[in-house]
Amino acid sequence: MNVEVRGLTKTYGPISAVTDLSFEAGAGLVTGFLGPNGAGKTTTMRMMLGLVAPTSGTATFGGRRYADLRRPSAAVGAVLDGAGFHPAHTARDHLRVYARMGRYGMARVEEVADLTGVSAFAGRPTRTLSTGMRQRLGLATALLGDPRVLLLDEPSNGLDPEGIAWLRRFVRELAADGRTVLISSHVLGEIEHMADHVVVIRDGRLVTTGPISGLYGTATVLVRAPRADEFAARLTASGARVERPEPDLLRIHGLGTAEVAAAATSYGIALHEITPERPTLEQAFLHLTGGSR
Numbered sequence: 497m498n499v500e501v502r503g504l505t506k507t508y509g510p511i512s513a514v515t516d517l518s519f520e521a522g523a524g525l526v527t528g529f530l531g532p533n534g535a536g537k538t539t540t541m542r543m544m545l546g547l548v549a550p551t552s553g554t555a556t557f558g559g560r561r562y563a564d565l566r567r568p569s570a571a572v573g574a575v576l577d578g579a580g581f582h583p584a585h586t587a588r589d590h591l592r593v594y595a596r597m598g599r600y601g602m603a604r605v606e607e608v609a610d611l612t613g614v615s616a617f618a619g620r621p622t623r624t625l626s627t628g629m630r631q632r633l634g635l636a637t638a639l640l641g642d643p644r645v646l647l648l649d650e651p652s653n654g655l656d657p658e659g660i661a662w663l664r665r666f667v668r669e670l671a672a673d674g675r676t677v678l679i680s681s682h683v684l685g686e687i688e689h690m691a692d693h694v695v696v697i698r699d700g701r702l703v704t705t706g707p708i709s710g711l712y713g714t715a716t717v718l719v720r721a722p723r724a725d726e727f728a729a730r731l732t733a734s735g736a737r738v739e740r741p742e743p744d745l746l747r748i749h750g751l752g753t754a755e756v757a758a759a760a761t762s763y764g765i766a767l768h769e770i771t772p773e774r775p776t777l778e779q780a781f782l783h784l785t786g787g788s789r
């Protein structure tokens with residue numbers, strides 16, 4: 497089931513939380529929804545679920561708005577911040593209440609509890625649960641209706657490294673089964689190994705969208721050479737772009753390490769160091785979202 501967001505806009509008085517935002521999330525893919533704090537991720541997800549009325553624009557699931565879906569909780573599962581657990585209910589009670597509301601049957605409660613690791617603390621009152629346990633309980637609740645679409649708002653929050661590794665595998669499996677997963681984060685590293693596509697927003701506006709690999713900048717090669725002058729001149733003459741951060745250090749754009757080494761050999765120039773440089777995904781992300789409030 498494809499998710500389409502078209503021209504979503506939300507203003508709160510003078511504050512523009514989200515402005516003319518459009519993107520798609522496809523079935524069988526994990527789409528990372530990225531942006532710094534306050535970028536508008538939660539507001540967007542709330543609008544998608546009909547919890548906040550958009551000022552304008554639409555969000556549809558398989559062509560229908562959330563409110564028009566026949567059984568919304570069986571089509572779209574969501575884990576948003578502050579999932580509202582009754583403090584005195586145990587985790588299992590919580591799942592049972594939601595299973596009853598959705599008419600999913602008690603066997604499904606045990607299934608989702610097992611799937612998400614909630615079984616390990618199912619008998620504990622929700623007020624005693626850690627943030628990571630709450631995340632798992634929220635996920636279990638969202639999965640009760642076996643939905644085709646999952647909207648997860650910052651699901652890594654409060655998870656320990658083991659929990660994050662588990663979440664990564666879990667989310668990948670959900671997508672491998674053909675589900676559509678939209679997962680928000682303000683830290684690119686968290687979803688780097690989970691997401692196929694990314695939607696990056698800043699100040700409520702789309703910055704970029706596409707395959708995650710597209711976020712990487714182009715690679716460069718750093719070389720240290722005693723005859724840097726001559727090497728730079730030769731490379732420039734052959735059409736490469738060359739920077740010279742230090743007298744004996746060159747940064748070469750547009751050639752790989754093998755090509756740079758071959759060029760040096762053919763010109764009879766000794767190289768003392770040759771290092772491929774690639775901006776990390778985090779650097780690329782900071783670059784894209786820099787200059788936000």
Ligand SMILES: Nc1ncnc2c1ncn2[C@@H]1O[C@H](COP(=O)(O)OP(=O)(O)OP(=O)(O)O)[C@@H](O)[C@H]1O
Pocket residue numbers: 508511512513514531532533534535536537538539540682
């Ligand atoms: N009910 C509201 N009234 C006024 N302003 C709001 C309201 N809800 C959100 N905002 C503002 O809209 C902007 C976007 O907030 P939102 O919570 O959607 O961002 P976010 O990307 O989810 O941030 P975070 O990563 O911190 O959760 C912020 O400037 C926020 O202060």
